[in-house]
Amino acid sequence: MTNTIYNKLKDFKKRFPSTVAWRLRAHSKVAAEHINDDEEVLYAFAAQKLPSVFNVTSTYAIVITDKRILLAQKRLLFGYFYYTITPDMFNDLTIKMGIFWGRVIIDTVKETVNLTFISKNALREIETVLSKYMMQEKRKYESELTDEEHNQLKNELKDISENGEK
Numbered sequence: 001m002t003n004t005i006y007n008k009l010k011d012f013k014k015r016f017p018s019t020v021a022w023r024l025r026a027h028s029k030v031a032a033e034h035i036n037d038d039e040e041v042l043y044a045f046a047a048q049k050l051p052s053v054f055n056v057t058s059t060y061a062i063v064i065t066d067k068r069i070l071l072a073q074k075r076l077l078f079g080y081f082y083y084t085i086t087p088d089m090f091n092d093l094t095i096k097m098g099i100f101w102g103r104v105i106i107d108t109v110k111e112t113v114n115l116t117f118i119s120k121n122a123l124r125e126i127e128t129v130l131s132k133y134m135m136q137e138k139r140k141y142e143s144e145l146t147d148e149e150h151n152q153l154k155n156e157l158k159d160i161s162e163n164g165e166k
Contacts, residue, residue: 005031005063008044008161015164016119020059020101021046026074027061034072034082039065042157043129045122047104047115049073062115064133066154069106071113085113087137095127106130125165129157 005028013021024046035041043064049071050058060081063070069090071083085108094105102123106113118126136153 004041005035005044005061008041008063009046009061011162012045012122016122018101018119019046019122020048020117022059023074024059024061027059027072030074030080030082031061031063031070031072034070034084035063035065036067039067040154041065042133042154043161045118045126048117049113049115060115064129064157069130069133083113087134090134090137093127093130093134095123097123104130125160128165129160133157 006025009021009024009028013019013024027046028044031044041063045062046059047062048058049060058073060071060073063072068087069085071081071085073081075081085106089108089110090106091109092107094107096103096105097120100120101116102118102120104115104118104123104126106115132153136150
């Protein structure tokens with residue numbers, strides 16, 4: 001699982017090299033530890049998880065599985081940080097574009113997650129993936145989504161992860 005997440009992060013970084021992110025392998029190992037056997041990784045990207053523009057040392061691996069969103073960071077010396085956002089906790093998504101980088105703000109019931117220093121070109125792809133994912137998951141709670149629609153969206157998100165948004 002670590003290689004799957006790392007490869008998706010690496011592909012994201014290749015497509016959007018101006019995104020500020022490092023130590024992707026270490027962060028992907030933390031994320032892989034928390035993914036259950038029945039979960040499938042659909043998409044992954046890297047970003048800084050702090051609202052301050054002066055702190056660019058807080059890279060997180062953001063992994064979207066077919067059940068939830070995981071945020072994982074391996075600390076420099078020991079330990080790690082790990083957050084999970086389940087679809088029932090998701091409220092809103094905001095995208096902000098600055099001069100050099102963009103910001104993705106995920107509003108949840110408990111807190112607001114600020115993901116910063118993301119390439120401006122990546123914002124559209126991230127917005128598409130997160131919006132489609134959350135709409136699908138919210139519909140699943142309301143029993144509106146058929147298995148065929150669910151599988152079609154999973155394949156769509158995997159395709160975006162591998163080939164980028166067209």
